[in-house]
Amino acid sequence: MIKGQTTEPRRHRWRLVANLRRTVFMLFVFGQTGVASYYLLWVLPYHGGTALEISMLVLFAILYAWIAVGFWTAVLGFVIRLMGGDRHSIVKRHTEAQLLQTPMAKTAVLLPVYHEPVHWTLSGLKAVYRDIERTGQIDHFEFYILSDSRDPDVWLEEQVAWNKLARELGGEGRIFYRRRPVNLNYKSGNVADFLRRWGKRCTYMVVLDADSLMTGSSIVRMVRLMQREPDVGILQTNPNIINGQSLFARIQQFANRFYSTLFASGLAAIQMGDAAFWGHNAILRIEPFMKHCGLRKLPGIGIFGGPIMSHDFVEAAYMGRAGYEVWLEPALGGSYEESPPTLADELARDSRWAKGNIQHLWVMLTEPGLRFAHRMAFLNGIMAYVASPLWLAFLVLTTIAAANMALSPIEYFPDGHQGLFPLWPEWRPEWALGLALSTLALLFFPKFLAIFDAIIHRYTKAFGGLLRLFLSVVLESLISVLLAPVRMWAHSRYVVSALLNVSLQWAGQNRTEETGWKEAFITQLPGMLLGGAWSVFAWSLDTLFFFWSLPVALPLVLAAPTAVYLSRVSLGQALRERRLLLIPEENKAMTLLRDAVDYRAREPSDSILTPLEQAVLRLDHNRLHQALAWNHRRGSRALELERCVAQCLEQGPGALSRSEMSQVARDRQSLRALHAGAWRASPDNYWGRAITRLSSETYDTQV
Structure with missing residues (x-):
């Protein structure tokens, strides 16, 4: 099939539906934000009459709108599922018989x-x-x-x-x-x-x-x-997190598996054929991807110059610009990934993602021809990290405002106020309470809406039953409250580092190690000091303000023990034994997941020799690596490789740098020379001792 076989009415129909949904969605988001901002305006003592209050109002509106987007996405997902799914999705277009x-x-x-x-x-x-x-x-x-x-x-x-x-x-x-x-x-x-x-x-x-x-x-x-569907360039599934062992991983696993039912359904219904691509667990049409999705180097300075680090959203946007559709289809299922096992590992990953997402700002603002929905996807990804320093800035301004009220006399003619009559400060505690409760509702109502969805669609049993599901949601909510300020502080640092273009190290992900006390205190100490200092300052200002600061300050103070205990596998397994934080894949065995666990459990017996030593000494390994190597001995490189081989035979691989050893291991003639020379080495030479270890290993295996 080729592009263009999908009928024009069908294509225009989903775009019309998408535009209608997005319009209604944004009306709800901005309408609710406008009402909340109006309430804040009248909660503030001078009703926006000072530069400080105007700054607070602007930050509040941005952050409230960001939270409202998540809230209404979940609500839309709930409604879509209540109606039996999105009838405009590509999955609904074809019967199983047609697909077969x-x-x-x-x-x-x-x-x-x-x-x-x-x-x-x-x-x-x-x-x-x-x-x-x-x-x-x-x-x-x-x-x-x-x-x-x-x-x-x-x-x-x-x-x-x-x-x-x-x-x-x-x-x-x-x-x-x-x-x-x-x-x-x-x-x-x-x-x-x-x-x-x-x-x-x-x-x-x-x-x-x-x-x-x-x-x-x-x-x-x-x-x-x-x-x-020849007009579809990328089809993205919704990966669910599995195999969580530590308490942290099991919390992330439960939240992803349970809440994403609503959030992914809502997101897919809003994006439709203009969805994002998350870089994995997706299928891509190769010909248009090769033609249209090549990534150029950014022409700016600092972070906005050089290669694009986070490629997936950009490739989806380029595919959309070329006239192809990008779909997220949660109904496909059967898609899984794993969570970082500790808070430290998640934050290390976020430090990379933050830089890549902020870099998208240049693409969003300067790249011509991108669809509006994909520009909004860039903005959504940017806000995932920029929201943290904005929240931190809002807390700083709030603290300044509280300090002004406590330490300075009341100003009846604040900056910006003109006229003969004073501006009387007013306090509306009941409005402030209502505004705080509405914000909490935006954050936590979707979690309990997911419980209603589970009851309606009768899958509570897959999560351990209604009571255990409710307790799991409460536990996850409490831990998310503890982690939110820690992530805010970490993400704020990452955003600043990204804007300063601090270099990053890319490394493989830790999948097993728990967090030690020393590591936790070293990494979390700045945030702990910040939280403690803020609490002390808040107490010195006003008792009420001190209690208002505790939901943010206390988690920062407790960040180190939180990181340590969340990394514990024993705690995660204890909750699993009590059927808390359970997911359906742990209730019903799947062949794929069972196979993965079984294959991974069959660890090959540890060799006394390193892979490099085996590549030199074992004939079967050496021949394999030779077959995959090339002949690189040309010109001056031949002399350099001969020197490296001689040095390696005389002193062992530790005498060479990693780069030099890689060059040797990529050269066919060098591998052959290393194998022959190592087996001729004297017993007291590095390779002679390695041969002794290999012989004892072979003997032990035979016995």
Whole structure:
């Protein structure tokens, strides 16, 4: 099928519906924000008569509108589900019988990796492969492991694990491995490298993250939907978080799995064919992606110059500009990922995302031809982090206002006030209470609306039953209150760092380690000092203001113990045993998830030798790496490689830098020379001692 087969009336019909929904949605958001801002105006003593109060009003309006967007998205999702789903979604356009009759097309499954746990990551890919195999459609798929790993011990292990996986699955000629020698433009550059080399082999590509899992039936269904919808360039699923072990991960897992039912349904109903792309667990039409979604370097200065770091939203916007549709379809299901196990890991990830999202400001404001909905998606992503410093600024202004009222005499002619008559300050505590309660309702009502949805659609049992579901929501809400100020402080720092263009380190994600007390106090100490100082200052000003500050200050003071205890796996498992924070996937076993857990549990026996040492000494490993290496001995490089090989044989790999060792391990002749030279080494040489360890390991295995 080719672009243009979808009828024009159908295309215009969904755009008309989308525009109507968005108009009504924004009327609710801005209407409610206007009413709340009016209330704040009359709560403030001088009713906006000072520059300080005007600043507070502006910040409040922005933050309230941001919260209202989330509130009305959940409400719309609730209404959509109450009506039996969105009849305008592409999933609703085709019956199961029609999809089963739809021919398949060649599809590439991409797994970009960067210093990920090798066995763990490829075991997930193995589970996905097996699940597609069970659909009977495996012949239509190819799998590509795309490595950006720089450490030789990591990528040499990746090559061995890939070879073993391909042989075990009978996937020779179907499962491929490629490592880029030069790591340019992060993940998007890795995918671009694949497209330049192999893009024309397939019609579609399914992009996974290292922690992604997708059912074979869902992937096959996505391919068939793309076949029947030639105007769709990207089809995005809604990934659910699974396999949470620590208390923090289980909190995130429960919140994602339970609340996203409403939020994803509402978001999909608003965005329709102008949805965002989240970079993974999605299927993309390769030809238009290659033609229209190349990422240029930004021409600005600082953060707004150089390569685009967060590529996914930009690629969706470019696809939309080219006339293709981008859909989010929560009803597809069968899409999973994992959560960072600790607060520290989540914040480390957010530090990268914050910089990438703020960079989108340049694209949003300067890129021509983008659809308005995609510009709003950029704004939404930017606000996910900028809201934190705005909230912090609002708290600072509130503190200044309280200090002025407590320490300074009342001003009857404040700055900006003209006239013969004084401006009398007024206090309306009942209005202030009503405004605070309405803000809390925006934040917490969607959580309990999700409970009503579960009751109506009869899936409370999947979350442990109504009582346990209610207790889980309460527990998650309490912990979210504790975490909100900590995230606010961290995100504020990240936004400032991003604007100052502080360089970042990209690394693989921690998936198992808990947070220690020393680490927690070191990382959280600035926020703890800030919270403590603010509380002391608030107490010195006014007792009432002190109590008003506690919901923000107290979580900051308790940030270190919060981070430590949330990282504990024992606490997470204790709640699971009591069937709290439960998700449906833990109640009903799924073949894909069971396979992933089973494969990952089969850890290969630890070798005494490092992957690099095995690459040199073991003949089977050495021949494999030679087969994947190239001949790089040309000109001056030949002399440099000879020097590195000689130094490595004499002193061991520690005598070379990581870059030098990578160059050696990528050269076929050097690998051959290392193997021959190491086996001729004297017993007291580095390689002689390594051979002794290898011999004892082989003997132990045989015994």
